[in-house]
Amino acid sequence: xxxxxxxxxxxxxxxxxxxxxxxxxxxxxxxxxxxxxxxxxxxxxxxxxxxxxxxxxxxxxxxxxxxxxxxxxxxxxxxxxxxxxxxxxxxxxxxxxxxxxxxxxxxxxxxxxxxxxxxxxxxxxxxxxxxxxxxxxxxxxxxxxxxxxxxxxxxxxxxxxxxxxxxxxxxxxxxxxxxxxxxxxxxxxxxxxxxxxxxxxxx
Amino acid sequence: xxxxxxxxxxxxxxxxxxxxxxxxxxxxxxxxxxxxxxxxxxxxxxxxxxxxxxxxxxxxxxxxxxxxxxxxxxxxxxxxxxxxxxxxxxxxxxxxxxxxxxxxxxxxxxxxxxxxxxxxxxxxxxxxxxxxxxxxxxxxxxxxxxxxxxxxxxxxxxxxxxxxxxxxxxxxxxxxxxxxxxxxxxxxxxxxxxxxxxxxxxxxxxxxxxxxxxxxxxxxxxxxxxxxxxxxxxxxxxxxxxxxxxxxxxxxxxxxxxxxxxxxxxxxxxxxxxxxxxxxxxxxxxxxxxxxxxxxxxxxxxxxxxxxxxxxxxxxxxxxxxxxxxxxxxxxxxxxxxxxxxxxxxxxxxxxxxxxxxxxxxxxxxxxxxxxxxxxxxxxxxxxxxxxxxxxxxxxxxxxxxxxxxxxxxxxxxx
Numbered sequence: 001x002x003x004x005x006x007x008x009x010x011x012x013x014x015x016x017x018x019x020x021x022x023x024x025x026x027x028x029x030x031x032x033x034x035x036x037x038x039x040x041x042x043x044x045x046x047x048x049x050x051x052x053x054x055x056x057x058x059x060x061x062x063x064x065x066x067x068x069x070x071x072x073x074x075x076x077x078x079x080x081x082x083x084x085x086x087x088x089x090x091x092x093x094x095x096x097x098x099x100x101x102x103x104x105x106x107x108x109x110x111x112x113x114x115x116x117x118x119x120x121x122x123x124x125x126x127x128x129x130x131x132x133x134x135x136x137x138x139x140x141x142x143x144x145x146x147x148x149x150x151x152x153x154x155x156x157x158x159x160x161x162x163x164x165x166x167x168x169x170x171x172x173x174x175x176x177x178x179x180x181x182x183x184x185x186x187x188x189x190x191x192x193x194x195x196x197x198x199x200x201x202x203x
Numbered sequence: 204x205x206x207x208x209x210x211x212x213x214x215x216x217x218x219x220x221x222x223x224x225x226x227x228x229x230x231x232x233x234x235x236x237x238x239x240x241x242x243x244x245x246x247x248x249x250x251x252x253x254x255x256x257x258x259x260x261x262x263x264x265x266x267x268x269x270x271x272x273x274x275x276x277x278x279x280x281x282x283x284x285x286x287x288x289x290x291x292x293x294x295x296x297x298x299x300x301x302x303x304x305x306x307x308x309x310x311x312x313x314x315x316x317x318x319x320x321x322x323x324x325x326x327x328x329x330x331x332x333x334x335x336x337x338x339x340x341x342x343x344x345x346x347x348x349x350x351x352x353x354x355x356x357x358x359x360x361x362x363x364x365x366x367x368x369x370x371x372x373x374x375x376x377x378x379x380x381x382x383x384x385x386x387x388x389x390x391x392x393x394x395x396x397x398x399x400x401x402x403x404x405x406x407x408x409x410x411x412x413x414x415x416x417x418x419x420x421x422x423x424x425x426x427x428x429x430x431x432x433x434x435x436x437x438x439x440x441x442x443x444x445x446x447x448x449x450x451x452x453x454x455x456x457x458x459x460x461x462x463x464x465x466x467x468x469x470x471x472x473x474x475x476x477x478x479x480x481x482x483x484x485x486x487x488x489x490x491x492x493x494x495x496x497x498x499x500x501x502x503x504x505x506x507x508x509x510x511x512x513x514x515x516x517x518x519x520x521x522x523x524x525x526x527x528x529x530x531x532x533x534x535x536x537x538x539x540x541x542x543x544x545x546x547x548x549x550x551x552x553x554x555x556x557x558x559x560x561x562x563x564x565x566x567x568x569x570x571x572x573x574x575x576x577x578x579x580x581x582x583x584x585x586x587x588x589x590x591x592x593x594x595x596x597x598x599x600x601x602x603x604x605x606x607x608x609x610x611x612x613x614x615x616x617x618x
Contacts, residue, residue, distance in 0.1 A: 059215070060215060061208055061211065061212055063212075064212040064215065064216075067216065068212075068215055068216060068219065071216060071219045071220065071223075072219060074223075075219065075222075075223030075226070075227075078223070078227060079223070079226060079227060079230060082227065082230055082231070082234045082238075083230070083234060085234065085238050085241070086233070086234035086237040086238050086241070087237070089238075089241040089245070
C-alpha cells in the first residue's frame with residue numbers, strides 16, 4: 001500500500017510531475033471548502049470519465065478521440081456542476097468559472113487519453129481514484145495554509161488572534177502558486193521523489 | 204478518412220450528446236427548482252437578514268415617486284409584513300459609499316438593520332458597537348438617535364441614509380410618519396442655525412438642560428432647555444453669545460433670558476477661548492500691532508475668536524476660524540477697515556500627503572498671498588482651491604466665507 005501511494009505521488013499525480021491542473025489547484029485552494037468541492041468534482045469526473053472511456057475506447061477511431069473524450073468530460077463536469085449548484089451553491093460561488101473549466105482540464109483529459117484509453121475499467125478507476133485523491137489532498141493542504149495564513153480564517157470562520165498578522169498575498173494568485181510550489185517541493189522531498197527522478201535521469 | 208468513418212464518428216458524437224442531453228434534461232427536474240430557490244435566497248439574503256420572518260419580497264422601487272438619491276431599492280414583503288430598504292451614503296472620508304439595509308414593519312418601525320458595505324477609514328462600529336442596533340424599534344422620527352463621537356461624519360451619513368429610506372416610504376404613503384418630539388425638532392435645527400458647529404458630540408446635562416452638544420471644532424455649544432411646558436434650542440458660540448429659538452424656529456432670545464443665561468453659564472464652564480491664540484498670531488503677523496481688543500461676535504459659524512487692533516494708526520480685524528477639512532484646520536485672517544483681506548495664514552494646510560493622490564506640493568506663501576486684497580465682492584472661492592486637496596480647499600473656503608460674514612456682521616452692527 002505504501003508503494004502504491006508513493007507511486008501515485010511520483011508518477012500518478014500529474015500535478016506532482018507535470019504541474020498539470022496547477023491553475024485549478026491554485027484557484028480552488030484559497031478556502032478549504034472550495035478545495036474539498038473542487039477535489040470532489042475532479043475525483044468524480046475522473047472516475048466517471050475513466051469508466052466510460054475504458055468501456056468505449058475500442059469503438060472510437062483514433063482521429064476522433066480528442067473530441068469524443070472532451071465531450072464525455074464536458075458532459076460529466078456539467079452534470080456535477082448542476083448537482084453542486086443545487087446542493088453546494090456556496091462552493092460553486094467560490095469556484096466560479098474554474099469549475100466549468102474542468103471540462104478542458106489537462107489532468108482529466110490526460111487520465112482519459114493515457115490511462116483509460118489503454119487499460120481496462122478497474123485499472124482506470126484505480127488510477128483515477130489515486131490521482132483524484134492526491135489532487136484533493138494537495139488542494140486541501142494548500143488551502144489550509146492559504147486560508148489560515150492568508151485569510152486568518154478556517155472553514156470560513158475568522159481566527160481572531162491571527163487577524164492582524166495575515167499575509168493577504170497568500171490568498172491571491174501569486175500566493176496560490178507559491179504555496180503550491182512549496183507543497184509539491186515538500187512532498188517530493190518527503191517521498192524521495194527527487195532521488196527517484198535523478199535515478200531515472202541517470203538510467 | 205472515408206465516409207463510413209466520418210458517419211461513425213458523427214454517430215458516436217451524437218450518441219454522446221444525446222445521452223448527456225437526456226441525463227441533464229432529467230437532472231434539471233431535480234436540480235432546477237433547488238437552484239432557483241438558491242438564487243432567490245442569495246438575492247434576498249440581505250433582505251431576510253433584516254426581516255427574518257418574511258415570506259417573499261417584491262421590488263417596488265420603480266413604482267415609487269420622489270425617492271431620495273441615496274435610496275438604492277425598496278422591497279415590499281409580499282404578505283404585508285412591511286418593507287425593506289437598501290440605501291447608500293457617502294461622507295467626505297468615503298472611498299466608496301457605505302451601503303445599508305433595513306426592514307420597516309407595516310406600522311413603521313425598524314425591525315432589522317445592517318451595514319452591508321463600509322469603506323470609511325474611521326469605523327463608527329468600533330467606536331460604538333451598539334450604534335446600529337440602537338435604530339431597532341425606532342420609527343421615522345429616529346428619536347434619541349444621535350451620532351457617534353469620533354465618527355461623526357460616517358454615523359451622521361448612516362442616520363441620514365435611514366431617514367432617506369423612511370422618506371421614500373412616507374412620501375409614497377406606504378407607512379405613517381413617526382411623530383417627532385420637540386427636543387428632536389429643535390436638535391434638527393442646529394445644522395441650519397449654527398452651521399459652524401461641526402462634529403457635534405453629546406455633552407453632560409444639568410438643571411433644565413435636557414440635551415447638550417459640544418461642537419468638535421470648539422465653535423460653541425447647543426442645548427435643548429426646558430422652560431415651563433416648552434423646550435427651547437439655545438446656541439452659544441465660542442465668544443459666549445447666545446441665541447434662543449422655539450420649536451417653530453422663531454428667535455425668542457429676548458423673551459427667554461433665563462434659558463439664555465443657563466446656556467451661557469453651562470458653556471462658559473467648558474468653552475475654550477481662542478482669543479489668546481489669535482492675539483499671539485496677530486502680533487506675529489504685525490510686530491507693531493497695538494490696542495488688540497477682543498470682540499464678541501453674534502455669528503454661529505466656524506469663527507471662534509475675533510479681535511480688533513491697530514497698526515500705525517490703521518484699524519484691522521483679526522479672525523480665527525476652525526473649519527474641518529481632512530483634519531481640524533486653524534485658519535487666520537486679518538481684514539483691514541475697508542473689508543479687504545490683509546493677511547491670511549493657517550497652522551497647516553496639508554496634513555497627510557499620502558492621502559492626496561497626485562499631490563504635487565504647494566507654495567504656501569503664494570497660496571496665502573492669493574487671498575490678500577480680496578473683499579466680499581471680489582471673493583469667489585477660487586483662491587482657496589488647492590489642486591487634488593478638495594477637502595482642505597473646501598475647509599479654507601468655508602473659513603473665508605465665515606470670516607467675511609463675521610466681519611460684515613461686526614461692521615454692520617446687526618450681527
